[in-house]
Amino acid sequence: MAYALQQLINGLTLGAVYGLIAIGYTMVYGIIGMINFAHGDIFMVSAFIAVTAFTLLAAFDITSLPLALTAVLITAIFFTSAYGWAVERMAYRPLRGSTRLAPLISAIGMSIFLQNMVQLTQGARVKPIPPVLEGGIEIWQSGGFTVQISWTQIMIVVVTIALMVGFTWLITQTAFGRQQRACEQDSTMTALLGINVDRTISATFMLGAALAAVAGVMVTVYYGVVDFFIGFVAGIKAFTAAVLGGIGSLPGAMLGGLIIGLIEAFWAAYLSPEYKDVATFAILILVLMFRPSGLLGRPEVEKV
Amino acid sequence: MSAATLLSVESLTMRFGGLTAIDDLSVSVPAGKITAIIGPNGAGKTTFFNCLTGFYKPTTGSVRLVHPRKGEMRLETMTGHRVARDAQVVRTFQNIRLFPKMTVLENLIVAQHNFLQKASGFSLAGIFRLPSYRTAEAAALKKAAHWLERLGLTDIADVAAGDLPYGTQRRIEIARALCVDPVLLCLDEPAAGLNPRESAELNTLLLSLCREEGIAILLIEHDMSVVMNVSDHICVLNYGRKIAEGTPEEIRNDPQVIKAYLGEDDEETASGEKAA
Amino acid sequence: MLHMEGVHAHYGHIHALRGVDVTVQVGEIVTLIGANGAGKSTLMMSLFGKPGASSGRIVFDGEDITRVPSHLISRRGIAIVPEGRRIFPRMTVLENLLMGTAFADPANFNADIKRVYAMFPILEERASQRAGTLSGGEQQMLAIGRALMSRPKLLLLDEPSLGLAPIYIKRIFQIVRELNTEHGMTVLLVEQNAHHALRVAHRGYVLQHGEIVLAGTGQELLASEEVRAAYLEGGH
């Protein structure tokens, strides 16, 4: 029982991390109608920025945790947004209006570029930072097994939920969110209504990158180790999460992330860890068979 | 009704959540005639088509087709492509749905897919270009050429359909539907976007399809110059219910129809029609 | 108010406008008629630079807007009901209407939406339905409503009566007239239904193969033999 509870906590945290990246995916999806393959790598870039920032702060002896964390978050968001902007400008904007698949390929190219750029400029070695936020709460003890939840885990879940709520509000309730969705549905018409499509898309990419930046910082704090390859795995898992929950739906992305996190945790805990990815994808396929637009995605009714 | 009934719809209902788009509707469509379905916007006309042609599964009700060769069929139980393939009830769409990057001719050839696919021995005969397939292809081409000619599309046969003007696309859609060999042709606002002259040409076409080829036509249309001139029978819907039924003359003067659909002061339309 | 001079436009290799001159004065209703593919819709869209004029000049309110980016055009007071409606299918009716107000004064919102709902009561009924599931005619009403939400100085209507029931067609032309007389809105109208169009219009142009071949007042065009033969009469 205690064991199951601990695995539940593990799964939820992992799920929250996936969800956080998936929200970024879904944001960007909401505007270009296409998965942004470079998103995982933007996340990776932000993790590196976080490592550099943490190390710098340590060098300046800034030890106050809230201060350091805020400073790192701001730095990461700032620079990562610039990366989000640049990716859109280089790999997406020139392809506006071409086939849907063209930006997919240029984004894959971008992803390869970013990965190798980081490898070259920051080195192929893993980058560790010392534990930032240590300790946690012991929830329960049974049969010599202590169930723990660390502060970092709590922080990740709280931040993720807060961001999800905030961004859901932004997308569904504000004029900006509306304009964003309009760009995806018919960018020409959106422009005819006086909305600067390019700027809206850029802004969305920057927001998506900002979300990736938060995820990057959280992951850096949580795992303490980053390398230039983390974007790939995280990207695919988050992509899966976004789709499972229904692309375009932020709560869906969150839910998808949590489900995948839980499947991974429990499959690995009670069944075979080898096949946990198979389980994840098999469940994805099953869900999509019955709900072709994901769990919370609005079914695409096409009126003829 | 003198002619045999081709299609009879009985107490058809279609609900979307709380919204009842079609409410206990019964209609019968005679063979070899043109039946028009009219009614205000949102009355449920397109939804009615969708229920007939397997795009929606009606909430309740039955749709029976008496196919001249294959006997009675229940359309509401048939899904998607079966209605077109087996029952040969073919439709066009209110929002044109062509294969935009394919040429006009290709659009018409694709419509003969089932015939050609069989002739190609599910590609086996086709891949080796056996004579049996070649003759079938020639036949399909001939049919396509025939309808292209009838609809005045021959000159643009090799142009991508999506690049053509709206009015032309409407005709292509009709030609494509005709290539499926319909026993019942369901046209959803075929005259939308046509100018009066083109509408008049459409009238001629519809009449000849019906009179010469014996194709029954079910027509949704807001252009009274078309509806009143070609229909043998008109059925008026409002809020998913049938509010009137009869010949064009009866409908034109039905006070309920005037109130809900045609509009009270008929001066403008009337003169427009006269001119048309 | 609007002045187009020798405007050419292309779609790839298709030359859709071949030197069009069109003028619309403040407070006028001007209609464009022409056969299928004559370039009527292209002309309207070229005001917004989609496709852009490859040569020629477009002046609006005394300003050259030939090269102004699309999104800045509507902010100068032009609104369009485009061909094919182009509503946002996955947004609700209300959200679609809100999209029309991106640069309008929020203070006018209540009045504007009331006006639109008064014109098309069905839109109010369906305010939270997804626009993509509306019937064809309802979508057309929505497109018109959306254009009106921004209180444009110049309203471009590309076949507004398409797919509407006769009773609504009458309403639309009535509304056009009303907007014009009561609110001083200038209107450029494309219609297949040339009778209606020419009757409400002060002036009209006939477009053929991307060129203006005839211009005159509504009455003149209505009376013109060529126009009658080509666009008004349908030989039985």
Added chain:
Amino acid sequence: DLTVAIAGPMTGQYASAGDQIRRGAEMAIADINAKGGVLGQKLKLEVGDDACDPKQAVSVANTMVNKKIVFMHGHWCSSSTIPASEVYAEADIPMATVSTNPQVTERGLKNIFRIMGRDDQQGMVAGGYIADKFKGKKVAVLDDKSAYGKGLADEMAKAMTAKGLKPTLRESITAGEKDYSGIVTKLKQAGVEVLAYGGYHTEVALILRQAQQAGLKLTVMGGDTMTNSELVTAAGAAADNVMFTFSPDPRKNPDAAPIVKRFRDAKVEPEGYVMYAYAAMQLFADAATQAKSTKYADLEKTLRGGNFKTVIGDLAFDAKGDQKQPGFVVYQWKGGQYDYAAK
């Protein structure tokens, strides 16, 4: 000039290993050339990047054949070495590899020489050590599903069981992930104290970190990949509990001391594969000198029969091409350095 080559993952996930190989080889070539080269000819180094992708490995091999190399050191991943070696075999190019998969030398190819131990030998030493040292403790055997990791883990488990210590858990993880809290919790639940791990250091670092957070103290036994000092950087103090098997440390070889110093002066820590790459080049130079030829037949014969002094100690090969005295030793990390573990 004589062209010799190295090949390995210069890009991609395992690029840090490729980097080590390159640095070692470059230094060796410079040293050899400074002493006048081999048989009076200067050596020229070609670098091939296979990114650990078997298909690219073959492509690299073909490039190298075209460049008329006389000796190859590589590839690094067993799955690259295996297909690539066939190309070298056909083109009569001798090769020295550090790939540890038994298959590498089990296919009857004559041109391949392994200057590193095999997974099975390594696993035997590691497994035996665990069985002796941690008798009665709960041991989990874990691998990362790579050819290398799985082979090693299987051998460790076999050796332990043979000596009477049955693993409590036998699991696999997916390399490249970041979250191993699931498996850590599982280890904690099972009361595991010792982890026998087949795989790369990156994952070990993460497991250790996460174990520490979960309040689980683990001793890890791994293979040669644990030599990478990234492990210490990433795992911090927890790395002190990591043991691994490796050939006798070349850095401890008194003969190698000057070279170790030269590396350190050049800001390269001669860890992991650096010294091996250096040794591979020495091996070639020595063999060519002994054979007085760089012809394949002569080289092959010399390599198979001879004894060669290198920075990693003396090398001699058996009929299959495996090193005669692989001599794996168990090491332990302590305060950022590794040293022989207590017997």
Added chain:
Amino acid sequence: MSAVIIARHARTPAERFKDAAWVAFIALLLGIPMVGLTTVDEGGALTVQTRFGMLGAFVGASFVGRFIFRWIIDMVRNRRAAKPAVAKADRTPQAVKVIGWAVLGASIALPIVFSDNRYVIDTATTVLIYVMLGWGLNVVVGLAGLLDLGYVAFYAVGAYTYALLFSHFGWTFWEALLVAGAMAAAFGILLGYPILRLRGDYLAIVTLGFGEIIRVILVNWTELSNGPNGIGSIPRPTLFGLPFERNPAEGTQSFATFFGLEFSGMHRIVFLYYLILVLALLTNVFVARLRKLPVGRAWEALREDEIACKAMGMNVTNVKLSAFAIGAMLGGFAGVFFAARQGFISPESFTFTESATILAIVVLGGMGSQLGVVLAALVLVLLPELGRNFSEYRMLLFGTAMVLIMVWKPGGLLASREPTIRLKQAAIKGGEA
């Protein structure tokens, strides 16, 4: 939506300067965390190192690069605008034909010209494998418009089917070829079935997941696939039973002994090359003919409008499944060849990156264009190969090139679509007959 490029007014030097300054500013922003700063590992802990010189160089290079680039682009554009736009549309089909024959001629001549360069021939073989894969995926993505990110699964199925048939039953290449193709097709249907209702990105992720499932199973199901160790010693194809070996088994002949040639590794390489060339050409003819058959047209129609297809009485399910099955089958054939050529296969050869590369070939080729796939495969395989000289910069350049090519030709290298049937031609033919 295509629009002619509007002849912009020429930029003034000041404007160019401003533009370049803006780019330099962005470069500075991007460069600070990545170029300007780096962390190095010193004694087990990280410290930050600054590289302001490098950052300066990077920003400066961006400035100058942008300035010159813009200038050249403007010059080219002005020149283009000055020239009257010629209708290229009519010329394209002929040009395609000419290029097509030229490529074919070159590929036949290649082993003769480079008869002793195994690298060139071997790389060309790789190109041809990708061409074949590209043509297979083109059926699914280019023609049927179904986004498939897990195509590599079928490639793997083909390769493993051969490897297993050989290792368990001793089947030869030729015997296994058809069975493996059928097996892959069956997997295609297996994948196609549950995802019939899915669209766009949902399809993409499920196919991606399917590719991963196959790979993970190959890694873990050791009893079947020998796990990560892979399967080795897969025999090479023979020429009518003549193997390409130095020392043929007792009492048999090898290619070299049969023809009285001295053994050379090149024989096999050249043979493999011609073998894949023949397979690829067969694939080409096969796909080109399919495209002109009802199925082919149905695929394209499906890509254009699924609902209209239904309204025409087309069984959309079957059309989709046939696209998946045929695409998968071609992938399977390529897989068999791959296994035979490598002689060793392991799950590492069948990763997502592979799927992405094949997809890139299809898109870059210009969705649906057969010759486009050839050109794209050439570009995407040769680029990283040429990049070998840049060692660690190789993939960086590859990624950059991928973005640049896509931006340069968003529709793909050969984007024009040739109708499958023409009224005029048909009429003429009909008239003659």
